[in-house]
Amino acid sequence: MRTVIENAAIATVDASGTEIPSGYVVIEDELIVAVGEGPAPAGEYDERIDGRGRLVTPGLVNTHHHLYQWATRGLAADHTLFEWLVELYPIWGRLDAEITHAAATAGLARLAMTGCTTVADHHYVFPRDAGDQVEALVSANSRVGTRIHIVRGSMDRGESDGGLPPDNLVEETEAALLGTERAIDQHHDTSANARVRIAAGPCSPFSVSERLMTGAAELARRKGVRLHTHLAETLDEEEQCLAEVGCTPAEYADKLGWLGDDVWLAHTVHLAPEAIRKLGATRTGSAHCPTSNGRLGTGIAPVRALLDAGAPVGLGVDGAASNESGGLGEELRQSLFQARQRGGPKALTTRQALWMGTMGGARCLGRESEIGSVEVGKLADLALWDLNGLLYAGITDPVAALVLGATPPIARLLVGGKTVVSGGELRTADEASIARELSAASARLRETR
Structure with a gap:
């Protein structure tokens, strides 16, 4: 299959910011084989995609998500993080594989329609007798046609052990580690064009024992997969960590071997200057989630300082x-706004916001040689943003239009050269069917006792 996108503006996000x-961008099967200025090279093409008035970027990379939560949107709307978790944990304890599949399919569809081609999903809820949760995510991803990094999460510290989750929602430590190893053995694909990869991801310091944290790190490094957890999201977390182990969450992570270039951490809002330097020195990644942080009022992450320290920062x-909302395209704008609220108008540029949403995310997931930029030899994971029409008329800088304006419709989303979205509509599955399945799953989840 040979495809060309022609007459388009292109933001390659390569090392030179070309x-x-x-x-034009020429695609053969799964790979980008040519990128250049002017008319497309002569030759036979199976498809020619008109890029006039449109911007080509790498497909966006979502470095932190919980797809199962699509079944419980709109609840605990005015709560702090800990209050929100306490209200929602009992509901999530009634998840089963069918509900998870419906929620994940809807979430992945929404992400695709906002320019996202690769998703890191942190799934840490494994109710007893709830079916195969990991397989539910794998099948949802296959249905939509994206790439997924399933972070096989875990919790082993329930209320009786001083944790937040109800005891019936946590696993035994060894069972959690065995479940993680099983997910790796069954689903982790090491090939460059992998659609599914697995990472190890104990949920957070306030829901996980030290044994599970260290055991997961040992397992991940033995198996050659990456590590992910929530860290330093709220001041409540820092206070609890100081009271229980006598150090900050970042210091605790360092103590347990949880800093390194095979680790990326979600949120990292409350970091001391020394912790920022440590993340940079160890090349530990950060998944910045600006809208979620705003929704829960947890604070503004020190993104500019992390980037300056050399830490990879992606968007989630x-x-x-x-x-x-569940869309990734709008996080480009939110990340820029929050950085400037914290550090002034020079804190983050439009190009840096786009870098975080593409190459920064690819670096967090260890896939910078495969995705994250529009370059020859890389996978053809591409977003073609439609900048025609009233909302973008008169904006001469297409990257500014993308980052600062309303999230543009997707003229075409390609994952490995295959069309997932075209003309703003999902082409791999029926949106109406997905919506009906989600509504039914959400109703059943809330009604089940």
């Missing part, structure tokens, strides 16, 4: 129960 006012939507 941008092409009007050019977070679960739809704390970001009901």
Whole structure:
């Protein structure tokens, strides 16, 4: 299959920040084989995609999500993080594989329609007798046609052990580690064009024992997969960590071997200057979730300082129960606004926001050689944003239009050269059917006792 996108503006997000006012991208099967300025090379093409008035970028990379939460949007709307969790944990304890599949399919569809081609989903809820939760996510991803990094999460510290989750929602430590290893063995694909990869992801310091944290790190490094957890999201978390183990969450992570270039952490809002330097020195990644942080009022992450320290920073939507919109394209704008609220108008540029949403995310997931930029040899994971029409008329800088304006419709979303979205509509599955399934799953989840 040979496809060309022609007459388009292109923001490659390569190391030089190359941008092409009007050019082409040639795709053969899964790979980008040519990128350039001017008319497309002569030759036979199976499809020619008109890029006039449109911007090509790498497909966006979502570094932190909880897809199952699509079934519980709109609840606990005015709560702090800990209050929100206490209200929602009992509901999530009634999840089953069918509900998870419906919620994940809807969440992935929404992400695709906002320019996202790769999703890291942190799934840490494994109710007893709830079916195969990991397989539910794998099948949802196959249905929509995106790439997914399933972070096989876990919790082993319930209320009786001083944790937040109800005891019936946590696993035994060894069972959690065995479940993680099983997910890796069954689903982790090491190939460059992998659609499914697995990471190890104990949920957070306030729901996980030290044994599970260290055991997960040992397992991940033995198996050659990445590590992910929530860290330093709220001041409540810091206070609890100081009271229980005598150090900050970042210091605790360091103590347990949870800093390194195979680790990315969700949120990292409350970091001391020394912790920021440590994340940079160890090349530990950060998944910045600006809308979710705003929804829960947790604070503004020190993104500028993390970037300056050398830490990879990607963007995350977070679960739809704390970001009901569920789209990734709008996080470009939100990340820029929050950085400037914290550090002034020079804190983050439009290009840096786009970098975080693409190459920054690819670096967090260890896939910078495969995705994250529009370059020859990389996978053809591409977003073609439609900048025609009233909302973008007169904006001469297409990257500014993308980042600062309303999230543009997707003229075409390609994952490995295959069309997932065209003309703003999902092409791999029926949206109406997905919506009906989600509504039924959400109703059943809330009604089940």
